[in-house]
Amino acid sequence: MRGAQLKAWLFMAPLVAVNLLVIAGPGLMSVYYSFTDWDGLNSPGLVGFANYTALFGDADFLRALLHNLLWTAFFLVVPMSLGLLGAFLLTRIKRFQLVFRVLYFVPYVIATVVSATIWRQILSPTSGIGPALSDLGIPWLKDVNFLGDGDIALGTVAFVNNWQWWGFLVVIFLASMQSIEPSLYEAARMDGANTWREFWHITLPAIRPTFMFLSLMTVIWSFLVFDYIYILTQGGPAGSTDVLSTVMYRMAFEQQQAGYASAIGVILALISAATVGGYLYLRRRLKWEM
């Protein structure tokens, strides 16, 4: 059956070709470049593990890594809670469920650039919500420079990103909650369980696979975050919102340290791989179903 195999390969060829060209090839080149002093233009020279050892003495890199960790914690807590809350309450109501679901989902459909722009305007210290509220007699936010104050800029960007993200979690959690057997709730009600106990003892265990999967995605994606930070603050002021991706971007395209940037890219890929590996291991050990 050589002919049949050849035909199968022909159908597979376009996918394999673009993948090798764009992802696998450059990905492997990145691993190689991470061991060189490549500047992005001239031919690279091997430097062994110098880039990697330099990274762990680089204050910018370590601060960015810390910011990624804080970002991960924020996104594991805030949007996940909002998503669970919204979805659980939606399962409890009969009317307007679809309306709420659509309203929550709309920000997710809006392009990142647009939602970042919406919030840049609302948070503007000169024409945003702060001055407007102070005109109405609420002065607390008057002089807050949300994106320009290094102490709160990272939290502000995370808040903006959360605005676009949590509604997506509502939709996913809701779909998962709707497949729970109603008889489970009826039995709990017979035993006199209140709403909170129903959520804690029935809903949450029943949607555990979805919950764990979304947590996994949150962790992976929190280490790769780029768009909102690049658009809103470019990592500033003074590095207070830098994450690994923005440091990498600056190294590669502004400071001509492509080898160093490649090392950051490899570390990002390793973090993703380790997260997925840990998740698969846990899933097998604890026998979760997907």
Add this chain to the structure above:
Amino acid sequence: MARRGTAKRPFAYLILIILAAYAVVPMVIFLLASLKTPGEISQSPLSLPGKFRWENFATAWSDADMGRGLGNSALIAVSTGAGVAVIAGCAAYALTRLALPKPGLFIMYLLVASSLPIQLFLVPLLSMWTKIGLYDNRFGLIVIYWAIYSPFATLLIRTFLLAVPKDYEAAARLDGAGEITVFTRIVFPLIWPGVLTAALVAGLQAYNEFLLAVTFIQDSTKLPASVALYSFQQGLSPNWALVSAAGLIMVLPVLVLFIVLNRRFVEGYTSSGMTG
């Protein structure tokens, strides 16, 4: 069954309405801003404009070059969607119907490829694209989108193919139909919803994508809407009325699609989010 109207669970509705306000109020402020003067925005972002300034949209259209941006974005989104549908459709067909050796290995590769971060291959890819003339080239960007959006689309279309019984095709093959005929006449009519969803998701992701677009396109005449808007809103105090109008121009086509194709949209988008 007990009646459960809004009166039954006031507390649940209250929280749901607060959450809805969180989602909607920023969009309303944005919509209002696009119809005001910059002076009105800084005076009171929440109030209605004194006079609806529809001309903001015309000004933004020309000042931010949104017309060209939308044209470029449409070209990129449609080519991405169509290309991904073809590439992923063929691959999914090979995985489920043809004598591909070790399809499990390919599926594993697709899962790995779709979870590799762009950051891993960005730098060498830019250098390579510059060498072969695909940098600052819309086709070059489209090829990248083909590569990164095809793995998920393949897995999606595969699930549709697995649901189609093979008997139909066997009968057609017995009648002497070739592979192309079997695919276009028998299989495709049964799986087109999956293919359409995959194309839609890929096209929209390309439309909204930022990191690759801002890295790979430089020439102002080739910029997609996302990057055109990004440059337009830069600077310390941009004209927020025009920026909002430009942003709305970019969102409007997607919102229209969202309303027209709500079901497919939500399903496709959520499943793509599930695989990253």
